[in-house]
Amino acid sequence: MYEVEVKVPADLEAVRDRLETLEATRLGSVVQADTYYNAPHRDFAETDEALRVRSERPDDSTEKTRVTYKGPLVDEETKTREEFETGIEDAETTDAILTSLGFEPTATVRKDRERFSLEEYTVTLDTVDGVGDYVEVETEVADESDLEGAREGAYDVLERLGLDPDDQIRTSYLGLLLET
Amino acid sequence: MYEVEVKVPADLEAVRDRLETLEATRLGSVVQADTYYNAPHRDFAETDEALRVRSERPDDSTEKTRVTYKGPLVDEETKTREEFETGIEDAETTDAILTSLGFEPTATVRKDRERFSLEEYTVTLDTVDGVGDYVEVETEVADESDLEGAREGAYDVLERLGLDPDDQIRTSYLGLLLET
Numbered sequence: 001m002y003e004v005e006v007k008v009p010a011d012l013e014a015v016r017d018r019l020e021t022l023e024a025t026r027l028g029s030v031v032q033a034d035t036y037y038n039a040p041h042r043d044f045a046e047t048d049e050a051l052r053v054r055s056e057r058p059d060d061s062t063e064k065t066r067v068t069y070k071g072p073l074v075d076e077e078t079k080t081r082e083e084f085e086t087g088i089e090d091a092e093t094t095d096a097i098l099t100s101l102g103f104e105p106t107a108t109v110r111k112d113r114e115r116f117s118l119e120e121y122t123v124t125l126d127t128v129d130g131v132g133d134y135v136e137v138e139t140e141v142a143d144e145s146d147l148e149g150a151r152e153g154a155y156d157v158l159e160r161l162g163l164d165p166d167d168q169i170r171t172s173y174l175g176l177l178l179e180t
Numbered sequence: 181m182y183e184v185e186v187k188v189p190a191d192l193e194a195v196r197d198r199l200e201t202l203e204a205t206r207l208g209s210v211v212q213a214d215t216y217y218n219a220p221h222r223d224f225a226e227t228d229e230a231l232r233v234r235s236e237r238p239d240d241s242t243e244k245t246r247v248t249y250k251g252p253l254v255d256e257e258t259k260t261r262e263e264f265e266t267g268i269e270d271a272e273t274t275d276a277i278l279t280s281l282g283f284e285p286t287a288t289v290r291k292d293r294e295r296f297s298l299e300e301y302t303v304t305l306d307t308v309d310g311v312g313d314y315v316e317v318e319t320e321v322a323d324e325s326d327l328e329g330a331r332e333g334a335y336d337v338l339e340r341l342g343l344d345p346d347d348q349i350r351t352s353y354l355g356l357l358l359e360t
Contacts, residue, residue, distance in 0.1 A: 069280050084277045086270040
């Protein structure tokens, strides 16, 4: 499965109005804390990989934790990568296992996310602690040959939300946080 | 938390009879498949660590998967180690994450386990595919200073089960499997 994801800085109130006009479905909101780890045997900043433990508290449920591995970029344009993710019971024990294996936590990104569904795309309004407000438009495709069409569709969604695809930020929130 | 664990080869039918006489509580039985991984940056055979993904199907429930890190031995005598373990949603995805990070599966140990509780000890009757039949007696202590007493208690349990603490096998099932 390949993920297509485009992100631009945005005035979230204005985007919320456009989503209402477009009759997007509000999926809910969550508070996320993402801790990123670096490996003992290779530098993920160089290999362009990521290992993340995400604790997520939805507005209507209890906290859930997931671990995610993101491989190097397949497509520079849309930040497409191979991704493996599974739920885990306990973030603290996972941290103990990873640090025992020599992995080191490098940074924690905290954000409020509000998600909407618009056709086959998910639109996420993010308020990132210490970084700013952003809108992400994403979808998944099974085949690499469908990436180009999915990317064009994501740009189209941005335009309908009053946003400019040329404002696209390719730096991750982790990268933006580390730049501050 | 420190784990005290002693293991001896045994005639499981005879031990089952003794457990009944001692009025031990039968806790249930499970089928376990343990996959062990080696690290890309150090050889766990040399550092005496272990990283294990265990899929367990209890006789009365659905399959559960857990990931466990075991640190080097703290006490040679009883195989005491520091251990971190947490539940995970999906074994296959965990395998994909670990192999992407450069970890390699080295072996899979499959066994049927029947567990009993006898005072503060857990007695496990193991039938290990390709290895043989064993009894494990284990308990946990919070403090390292309680290890000696817990170990003596484990030997005492073995004797009451008609087993000889001198038959203790310090090699793991993984080790025994790799020796075959």
